[in-house]
Amino acid sequence: MIKRLNLLVALAAAAGVVGIFVVMSRAHTREGVVIQGKSISIYSRGLTLARLAQIVEEAGQPELFRYDAKKREALANASLVIHGSLQIGDPADPALGETLLLNTIVCGDLQVQVARGGELRLYHSVLQTLSQMLTQEKCSRGYYFFADGKLVAADSRILYMSGARGKTVSARSEADIQRVAFALSDDVSFHAYNADGEHLRIRDTQFLCEGRYGVWVEGTGGKPLRLERCRLSGTEADLYLSGDRPAVELVDCQFSRNKVRFQQNSGRVTVRWTVLVKAVERGTGKPLAGVRVVATGSGRGETVSGLTAPDGSCSLELTEYVATPDRPTGDASTTLTPHRIEALSAASGKRLAVLDAYEARGPGGTVTLEIPSADLAPAR
Secondary structure (H helix, E strand, C coil), rough: HHHHHHHHHHHHHHHHHHHHHHHHCCEEEEEEEEEEECCEEEECCCEEEEHHHHHHHHHHHHHHHHECCCCCCEEEEEEEEEEEEECCCCCCCHHHCCCEEEECCCCCCCEEEEEECCCCEECCEEECCCCCCCCCCCCCCCCCEEEEEEEEEEEEEEEEEECCCCCCECCCCEEEEEEEEEEEECCCEEEECCCCCEEEEEEEEEEEEEEEEEEECCCCCCEEEEEECCCCECCCCCEEEEECCEEEEEEECECCHHHHEEEECCCEEEEEEEEEEECCCCCCCCCCCEEECCCCCCCCCCCCEEECCCEEEEEEEEEEEEEEEEEECCCCEEEEECCEEEEEEECCCCEEEEEEEEEECCEEEEEEEEHHHHHHHHHC
């Protein structure tokens, strides 16, 4: 009898668990938002955090996503999967910035995914965990972040992300990122997985990792990943390359030359610096427009050219060196500078002025080429 009673209790408990599971797994759909378990899938376009919270509440699941209008802050107890579009903050008004808090319990139990065809826009805002906790473990309480679709972010912070398994951008990703801080990450701050640099525009951004890598580039999906005026920092490597033929272009970036690491005998990092070349009339300092400026590197050589603008200036990106697996810090064989910089007549090609050896080894470089007045007529 006791055994039979225990069996009935066990069966009832099991039925209760199954019932709870069925309730939690049952999908609730409302206005293009599908709620199932601890996941909120967004198919609508043009959603905001405030509107998403309203829809979730109307669907009878207010505990999964709440919004505080006074704080302009949302709390998510579920993962967000964006198939449509979600906008956080306002591009025109910093005062309308918002905060999205992810209430993670363990590493990666919540995720933000921008699915293929989806779009996330983030302006003057913050994406981070509620706990804001880092531990000594490889994976603490961060969330995973995937942007297989389109990511547009400006003047924002993406914090406490766990990059151990997240792929920030991948083969089909599009991204327009400027003045963003990817920081306080526990393993990797930015992971590009087989990404195509042709569809990624990233500048004036910080990748600051408390764990291993500031930026991890794994394989390639096309053109090199290009970072402009960015800062990279990680405990093991500021920039880490793995997989098949990863390629990166660093333009006016802050990083440690000794902390560029390659996992395999494949890949390259091209380090470039911008120089502002000014063409002026000798004696008067008058700016000269339409002058052709040509820079030619030493070693294996490169040729970069442009025309001066109405203010007499022309910006050129010049390569200092190329890092490779066998020469990760570069050497004489992979160094392309110094450069010979010439001013030529755009009409005749006549040389008007020359600087024989310009060293491209850091940001903020300027060169002034003074052109004799006697040569100005053919230069115009």
